[in-house]
Amino acid sequence: MNKVMCRKILILSLATVILLAFSGCGKKSDVSKLDKSSVQVNKDGSVVSTMIEDFSESYYSVDELREMTENEVNAFVVKNGEGAAELKSVDAESGKIKMVMNFGNSDNFSDFNSETFIYETVADAKLNGHIETGLLVDADGNPIESDKASELSDEHIVVTAMKNIVAAPYKIKYVSRGVKIIDNYLADLSEIADDSRACIVLSK
Numbered sequence: 650m651n652k653v654m655c656r657k658i659l660i661l662s663l664a665t666v667i668l669l670a671f672s673g674c675g676k677k678s679d680v681s682k683l684d685k686s687s688v689q690v691n692k693d694g695s696v697v698s699t700m701i702e703d704f705s706e707s708y709y710s711v712d713e714l715r716e717m718t719e720n721e722v723n724a725f726v727v728k729n730g731e732g733a734a735e736l737k738s739v740d741a742e743s744g745k746i747k748m749v750m751n752f753g754n755s756d757n758f759s760d761f762n763s764e765t766f767i768y769e770t771v772a773d774a775k776l777n778g779h780i781e782t783g784l785l786v787d788a789d790g791n792p793i794e795s796d797k798a799s800e801l802s803d804e805h806i807v808v809t810a811m812k813n814i815v816a817a818p819y820k821i822k823y824v825s826r827g828v829k830i831i832d833n834y835l836a837d838l839s840e841i842a843d844d845s846r847a848c849i850v851l852s853k
Contacts, residue, residue: 704746819853
């Protein structure tokens with residue numbers, strides 16, 4: 650076998666190894682393909698809100714809704730600073746309205762929507778009374794073991810009362826009861842009890 654052929658085989662083998670390595674890595678779920686409202690938390694703490702609701706132009710038009718939301722966003726930015734909020738798009742199709750907004754962090758999102766939405770470390774969540782680690786369950790609904798619960802301090806957590814789909818920036822490890830884990834990065838909170846907070850513990 651000549652040297653040129655050996656080099657080609659070597660390059661092909663390395664490329665295959667790299668592809669397999671990347672295919673084994675988890676990819677964040679694509680919320681743009683969902684037909685339900687969702688909240689996506691990014692690794693830098695910023696938040697993308699996608700609202701999908703029934704829409705009837707007999708009450709107001711898409712342009713009116715866009716203008717009204719832009720006015721609210723502008724007022725919010727004046728109060729909270731540049732980057733606090735941004736309206737990305739407003740579209741209507743098949744009787745549904747889809748609105749996408751960006752927020753600088755979870756506090757901005759929570760304040761703008763007057764909803765509980767917290768993204769912090771488990772240690773801070775425990776300090777602030779946002780979580781009881783002993784009540785968490787894994788993807789199969791099994792209660793967390795006490796030794797594993799004590800090792801979660803440096804991990805991050807999402808705490809919210811919203812009944813949306815939450816897209817996490819890191820793999821989901823544990824959740825509170827009532828939360829349905831869709832995949833490694835997606836959780837459905839639509840079935841949590843009214844007036845209760847859901848917890849999603851991540852592997853970071």
